[in-house]
Amino acid sequence: MAEPQRIVIVGTGLAGASAASALRDRGYGGKITMFGTENRRPYELPALSKDILLGKTNEPAWVHEASFYADNEIDLELGVSVLEVRPGDHSIVDSNGAVRSYDRLLLATGSRPRVLPGAQGHVLRTLTDSLTLKSELREGRHVVIVGAGWIGCEVASAARTHGCRVTVVDPLAEPLVRVLGTEMGVMFRGLHEEHGVEFKLGTGVAGFSPSGVRLDDGTELIPDVTVLAVGATPRLELAEAAGLELADGGVAVDAALRTSVPDVFAAGDIAAHAHPRHTHRVRVEHWANAKDQGTHVAGSLIGLDEPYQKSPYFFTDQYDLxxxxxxxxxxxxxxxxxxxxxxxxxxxxxxxxxxxxxxxxxxxxxxxxxxxxxxxxxxxxxxxxxxxxxxxxxx
CATH class of the missing domain: 3.30.390.30 (FAD/NAD-linked reductase, C-terminal dimerisation domain)
Incomplete structure (x- = not known):
């Protein structure tokens, strides 16, 4: 397979940025163009629900210094969306109306926060989201968090650290139960209750009003701040419109992160990966997966055929845990x-x-x-x- 002359990366998150830098590390000398909807250079997401919400910093962990991209001849198209992928003629159409050709294309479009019908409240996905929410976390305010997953629990920890009164609502019996099971969910609930968090578990949200959150047990909560932490949805619109195979909630990729369409690859949140050690596709929405798949797919983009085999990894910090x-x-x-x-x-x-x-x-x-x-x-x-x-x- 000849080395491509033009690689386009759709997405300026950790997966896309890791792929771009790994391409240069591997000696790739062709053109790299990255498209990102935000007007900020690539940054990592974990600090958004941790150090930034805790008030330890206003800066995320930038993937690279600002000068890195120019120094390595990586063209960052910030604030520019890709509207269409045209696999037939190896091109994309961007939000400025320009048609850009590629030899190889990487889709690393990430996820967006899932929202509930009629929901009103904060979500947490971008640096702006995090800074805005942090400004609302003030002592004595009542924060209602819908969702007791990782983001919901980390936001609860930060809110209590700021002296907020916190109520967490989830239809499941324990926090984090889908991932960790009941016994570990009980352990995490105990941690939060010791720090003053109130849980409304086994209770769903019936609706939202300008003043509050209505639960399906008839309770109405009147918060000062509402946070929606009900998961994320992978951004699959471009892939689906381009005719890529979808599977298991993501873009179907083989062991080397190739999609069903020639010269198109996917990494990070959207990749439903045929992992060599698992009998089912693996799709993971965590920091390490984005970083490691982005680094690995660089080899696939230049013609290597090496399976991605790393195990999923994630971490959390809540209070002293x-x-x-x-x-x-x-x-x-x-x-x-x-x-x-x-x-x-x-x-x-x-x-x-x-x-x-x-x-x-x-x-x-x-x-x-x-x-x-x-x-x-x-x-x-x-x-x-x-x-x-x-x-x-x-x-």
Whole structure:
């Protein structure tokens, strides 16, 4: 496969920016053009629900210094959307009406916050969203958060740190239960309740009014601030209109992140990836996936055929709890806990048919390398080994 002369990247998030820099690191000398709807250079998202909301900084973690793009001859088209992808003639149409040709195209369009019908409130996806919400988090104000997932829990932590009164609403029985299961959900609920958060669980939202949030149990909450944290929707419109195969909620890509259309690739939130270690497609909306897939797809864009094999990874910081999660488990998998759950200093493991599917270390920081090796290998281990053996020796 001849090296492409023109690579177009749609999306200036972490996946797109990581791909652009990795292309240059690999010695690619052709033209790189990136299109992004925001008027800011690429930045990472985790700080938006962590350090920025906590008031520790007003700056995100920029993917690169401002001079990096010009220094590496990467053309940043900021504030410019791609309206159409034309695979037949290898071109895109941008929001200025220009038609741009490509030899290879990377779609890294990311996600948008999911909203509820008639909803009124803050969402959290961009730097502007984060700075605007932070300005609302003032002592004594009542913050209602709809959604008890990762964003909802991190916003609750930040709001309580600012002295807000916080109510979290979710139709499920525990926070984070879809990802971590009931026992871990109870642990996170206890953490937040100890810090004064009130939960309305097993309760959905019936509607919104200018003054409040109506719940389906008849309760009406009257907040000063409403936050909508009900998940994200991958931006698939361009891919769908261009005729790319969609699957499992995303753009279907093979092991090397190629789509069903020649010379078009996808990475990050939108990529439903045929992961070599899983029997189903994997689509992950987390920082590490965007960074690592973006870096990997650079090789595919210049003609390499190497499968992307990294395990999903994400982290959170809430109050004095820090956590890292590696792998991909189902909450119904067998849960094994090593350490003290009550003091929130432990490692949780998820086993399926005797093989390790995922591991989560909570306020335990010495075993990250071993945990990554065990999860990547989907190691065959027993619960007793996970509770008692030296993890390094198991790895």
């Amino acid at each position: 820090g956590m890292e999660y590696r792998g991909l488990a189902d909450p119904s998998d067998e849960l094994v806990v090593r350490g003290d759950l009550a003091s929130r200093q432990f490692i949780a493991f998820w086993l399926r048919e005797g093989r390790l599917r995922a591991a989560m270390n909570v306020n335990v920081w010495d075993d990250g390398t071993a945990l990554s090796a065990l999860v990547d290998a989907q190691a065959t281990v027993t619960p007793t080994q996970l509770r008692e053996a030296d993890l390094g020796s198991l790895a």
